[in-house]
Amino acid sequence: MAIREGSIGELAVGDGKSQDFIRDIVSADLASGRRETVVTRFPPEPNGYLHIGHAKSICLNFGIAEEFGGHCNLRYDDTNPTKEDQEYIDAIERDVRWLGFDWGAHLYHASDYFERLYEWAEYLIRAGKAYVDDQTQEEMRLTRGTLTEAGVESPYRGRSLEENLDLFRRMRAGEFPNGARVLRAKIDMASGNINLRDPVLYRILHAEHPRTGRKWSIYPSYDFAHGQSDSIEGVTHSICTLEFEDHRPLYDWLLDSLPVPSRPHQYEFARLNLTYTVLSKRVLTELVRGGHVRGWDDPRMPTLAGLRRRGVPPAAIRDFVKRIGVAKANSVVDMAMLEFSIREHLNKTAQRRMAVLRPLKVVIENYPEGSGEEVEAINHPENPAAGSRMVRFGRELFIEREDFLENPPKKFFRLAPGREVRLRYAYFITCREVIKNAAGEVIELRCTYDPATRGGNAPDGRKVQATLHWVSAADARPAEVRVYNPLFARPEPDAANFAADLNPDSLEVIADARVEPALASLESGQAVQFERQGYFCSDADSTAERLVFNRTVGLRDSWAKVAAGGR
């Protein structure tokens, strides 16, 4: 990751090229002396798994901190114990680390500040800026007004300081049942901004909190916790998504009303949307709970855990995030952009292997029976240091079923009756005979090879139009290959009715692929390219007896476009 050079001052003025409006603000704050350091934070609520939308936020917050010489806190916004779980807390840390970021000692929890927040709530009561409201949830909803009509003030709004304090303390003491009362800020029931119509600051929740257990029976709302937590941590730039723009006046009101130790500012950017998937925690949770996918780490999921299991390198995600930029316009990024970043990274790093997904048997009639040999295959075409390996060749082979067509159309270069092609790293072969079963399906090809073309080149200089990958029938290992397609059938699925837009073919399981033996020892998490197919990795389900591979992403396939367009 590029760390910009020079002092912070130089940086601010120096390279006049801005990257995005938030970095511009940070730069300007530093240049003007309004800020001396930069502290950001990534504040997930541990109520679900992190997804690629979070990656945008993580890269932004950690990235800015790193570039400007500050630091970024990982803070759990754990103010609602009814929705949170230790499983999510663990997953979040794992995923942020995997993405490549480190919060060092700066791991915090909003729940660490419960005592201080409580004191500030009493402070607000004493300042006449908060009151205990006895209205029911329903009454509050009715009296909040509408988008176009002012709300009406609660009959409890005028309570004395003493009564408010007494009631609030008894709320804390657990004297009242859930929902009986809330603490509200006393702001303006006629405000055009509904967040300012006496927002709820504390609610009664008799619930077990993952960190504070049963200690509390009241919990602060997001609004009452977030800005103050930022302030306690000395956060300078509190970067969140667009839907919190309306909350900024409340964020500011609270910080201005309380004796907080520092004054952070909130900035908002547009959250990430991606075609053919959905980045809503609610929908993702339903996908898991409803059994539409195999879990949070299903390789079809846009979660970081899913992307990891699928074989997506974290560096590719970081690169993707850098490419899409940061702005305030709602947008939907083309999945093709993510795939480009993944391929770009994997092309450079993944070693090449041969694997036949849908095998078609080939018998080389003029190849001596019972014998075999080894041919040398290079591991990476652009990196000689990756070396080479020996691959078994023999009389019986498998090639890809789709690499043979009995009646080839004009632009089809691959194997066909009477046609000669190259088997990569091995020999030229010519198809002599097509064998079919009773149903008329091609089940075997009888071919001949030219011994003079060993290694893949003809001494007489003749050319072939295609080079096919292959495996030796005697040596190849059977494997299951899981091919993933978009989770949704439409580029912009309807989140409200996501089930209707699910792609029924999002998972293709190929049960009987054949892979070269070297693949049996592929380490988990290690990316490989199956030549001419795509990038793959070993799945967590893979065992020595039963190999399982995930296709991370296919290679670009211009033939597929020609073939699809031709009919």
Added chain:
RNA sequence: UGGGGAAUAGUUCAACGGUAGAACAUCGGACUCUGACUCCGAGAAUCUAGGUUCGAAUCCUAGUUCCCCAGCCA
């Protein structure tokens, strides 16, 4: 006449009063023992209407369209 935001190629971003540019996608071509990679090229945009200015994507005025907000979720 509720409040808050946003509008630039198909998509995502730049351009900060001075030549509208990039990446992805698309379409050509070159190269190739991966129909991959790489390389070269092409088409493609300032929401609308006025105004200010020598000059407007940028400033002003009036519209239009889209997004967010009426949880004791975050």
